[in-house]
Amino acid sequence: MTYRTRFAPSPTGYLHLGHAYAALTAHDATRANGGDFSLRIEDIDRTRCRPEYEQAIYDDLTWLGIRWDREPLRQSGHLAALEAVLETLKLRGLVYPCYKTRKELAQAAQGAPQEGDPLASEDNEPTSLNPAWRLSLDAAREQLGAEWNDLGFMELGAGPKGETGWQVARPEINGEVVLGRKDIGVAYHLAVVIDDGLLGMTHIHRGHDLFEATHTQVLLQKLLGLPTPVYCHHALLLDAEGRRLAKRKGSKALRDYRAEGMSADEVRALIAAAAKA
Numbered sequence: 001m002t003y004r005t006r007f008a009p010s011p012t013g014y015l016h017l018g019h020a021y022a023a024l025t026a027h028d029a030t031r032a033n034g035g036d037f038s039l040r041i042e043d044i045d046r047t048r049c050r051p052e053y054e055q056a057i058y059d060d061l062t063w064l065g066i067r068w069d070r071e072p073l074r075q076s077g078h079l080a081a082l083e084a085v086l087e088t089l090k091l092r093g094l095v096y097p098c099y100k101t102r103k104e105l106a107q108a109a110q111g112a113p114q115e116g117d118p119l120a121s122e123d124n125e126p127t128s129l130n131p132a133w134r135l136s137l138d139a140a141r142e143q144l145g146a147e148w149n150d151l152g153f154m155e156l157g158a159g160p161k162g163e164t165g166w167q168v169a170r171p172e173i174n175g176e177v178v179l180g181r182k183d184i185g186v187a188y189h190l191a192v193v194i195d196d197g198l199l200g201m202t203h204i205h206r207g208h209d210l211f212e213a214t215h216t217q218v219l220l221q222k223l224l225g226l227p228t229p230v231y232c233h234h235a236l237l238l239d240a241e242g243r244r245l246a247k248r249k250g251s252k253a254l255r256d257y258r259a260e261g262m263s264a265d266e267v268r269a270l271i272a273a274a275a276k277a
């Protein structure tokens with residue numbers, strides 16, 4: 001089987017060293033295994049994505065020496081197919097409408113809503129707003145039956161607590177996640193599962209901040225009849241204060257290092273040193 005993996009950035013800001021680390025990790029592992037590397041542009045969030053950020057992704061990755069083996073897949077280019085899967089989940093009774101606003105959700109719970117939260121019961125009254133669509137864990141359990149107990153994934157990297165080897169999937173840790181958003185339609189968890197299946201991914205390399213998300217995505221793969229890839233989560237690069245690099249925190253962009261005259265090899269060396277720190 002061909003080793004297939006991808007890098008899947010969102011064009012909501014300029015790439016920083018953390019993105020470069022994730023991209024190089026996936027790309028270099030693919031090349032070492034004689035595999036097939038894809039670039040996916042996760043641009044369904046119309047409220048935050050910008051064309052200049054997307055172009056910068058292509059420029060930065062090319063400068064780093066990263067090459068993809070086919071035309072990049074832009075999620076916005078096949079929204080109808082993504083929406084069709086969401087409609088199928090509605091017909092199967094696997095999602096339910098949630099009419100709460102973001103403010104109400106924040107007041108209702110700290111962190112992710114958990115199974116049994118009143119989001120799905122008597123206080124979830126219809127309003128004039130378009131609903132979000134949440135995954136029903138009870139419906140998923142019922143439809144999977146005994147297969148629920150077999151949910152899991154192989155971790156070849158390490159989760160945030162050093163998890164490696166076979167992992168039993170526990171979707172309940174994320175609660176009844178949103179699969180369809182009010183503002184943009186299909187949400188992250190569902191879109192990423194559909195597109196990883198579409199691209200035939202065999203290995204997923206990404207930061208261990210997404211380790212817990214894997215538990216929900218494995219469930220969605222089973223519900224949709226998609227294979228579960230091998231996962232390889234890696235540690236995150238941190239700034240001088242020990243905080244993870246992030247666009248919203250203004251982490252220094254790759255294009256800034258290039259503008260300062262650093263070469264791609266120098267940036268690669270900087271990333272390698274930071275990864276060992």
